[in-house]
Amino acid sequence: MPVTPVAEPVHEKRGNCLWAICPACRTRFPIGAALAEPHATVPAICPACHHPFHPGRPAREERSTP
């Protein structure tokens, strides 16, 4: 399985649950698979700080978006 070399991932899989990790405040929350697609057009929204981000893209790329 290819590994994306990023310091801090923005999603991870544990058991049967897919988690997004907010790049702004590090809150973890469960997401559906469609939001974790690399080319998803709809961003996830952190339930804690409302930061929009794409959990399927590498964290480094994500951080450069406003």
Add this chain to the structure above:
Amino acid sequence: MPPEPRPAAAGAAVERHACARPSLRAWLAGLGPALLQIDEPLPVRHHLTALQHALEKAGRHPVISVRHPLLPDGRDSPIPVLTNLTASRSLVAGALGLADHRIAGEALARAAKGGCPPVVVDRASAPIAEVVETGSAIDLSGLPATVQHALDPGPYLTAAHATTRDPETGIDNTAIQRCWIRSPTRMTWYPYPSSHNARNLRRHWDRGQPCPVAFWIGHHPAVVIGAQAKLAYPQSHWEAAGAAAGAPLRLTPTFSFGEALLVPADAEIVIEGLAHPHDLGADGPFGEYTGYMGPQIIAPMVEVLAITRRHDALFHDYGSGLADMLVPENMAMEGKLFALAAAVAPSLQAVHVPVSGRRFHAWLALSDPGPGEARDALAAVLAWRRLKLAAAFDADVDVFDEAQVLWAIATRVQWHRDIFRLDGLSTSTLDPSLAAGARTTSKVGIDATLPLADGAGVRPVPPAAVSPPEARAAADDLLRRLRAAGRLEGAPCL
């Protein structure tokens, strides 16, 4: 453990309401001490749902009315919040005109067969049209929508009935579907992909058209429960709602869409809007019936065109994943399971889908089942999508008392003999115990009925240890007097 007497389910009268114009406020007026009025300001962010959880833990399920809801932005809302409308089985049974909650399964299985056509009234005689807010007057954030649980992203409409229309046949569809308020004029709307509203939405989008949708909030609990009947597609829910309420539902044209989309005239609040093609946003996480947070998903966005309401509107909130939400749906499920099991097991007396098992457990009571009949009944109900465990009991076990259910499982079951497992059946993907990617589940049936009686009617097991009837009646009377005198308040629990 003394078995409680059960009401006769077969042929029990289903009293219909005398109420000709059912509404939320008409029902509240008759609640008496079942209504808990909170007069102090209460934040709708977390605090109201926390109160529901605390009451549930204390074993209390009153209807809660919050006269002074505090909005997340610190404003006072002039619109009171009502919640826990359907958190008690006996209250729900009363709203449906049932003499006892324990006959819900059989009564609802029968009621599913009949309908009551609605009537259409003009907007001048519709309370829902008393106030109309459009343009810059629209402010969703002024509604006392609750933020329920710790990971909820914001305020949600939890008891909004979304009504849409099939563009081909013109037939309407209604379902309670959550909405996350994102701005004064925009919110998400989550119609399950397999829902009939989602089908209507796709049919509009396939034609390149926005989907008109009206969300109506606040009605008599019988209308709310009746409108959630699981029907074919396309099939209107108005007749089922009228049948549950015992009176034709009064409908009125919407402000934005006129007769093309009707809403209940006697509701409290209506939010009218358009879901534009492929206008999508993130929705959730949100507390689910399983007691866990469901994942954030992608949902349509709604642009609000108008809010219409009564001048003194009430706001209805459902405690998601609490008894408030589980009780009415589980009672409706009892109706479905009763019909499935009774088709193969004529000795079926009652079905209980307990709140403790969310929607995964069902307890069946049978009266002297014949050879194999209990297993027939179990196999029939296990076909129901969400069920994972079904157990069958003799009718001396009160299946509505879970201490008795567990007593019977402890003392009447030999595991090598009395259980069977079915694998690879359809399921709810929200079940957290499923393996990653699994689409099917394993189910178990437990036959806790006792061996058949011999020719003399004597079962080959010891008699239950019970007090004689006259001593039980005397003890009940003494207990009533002690309770009335407040002498039981310090008595320790188990």
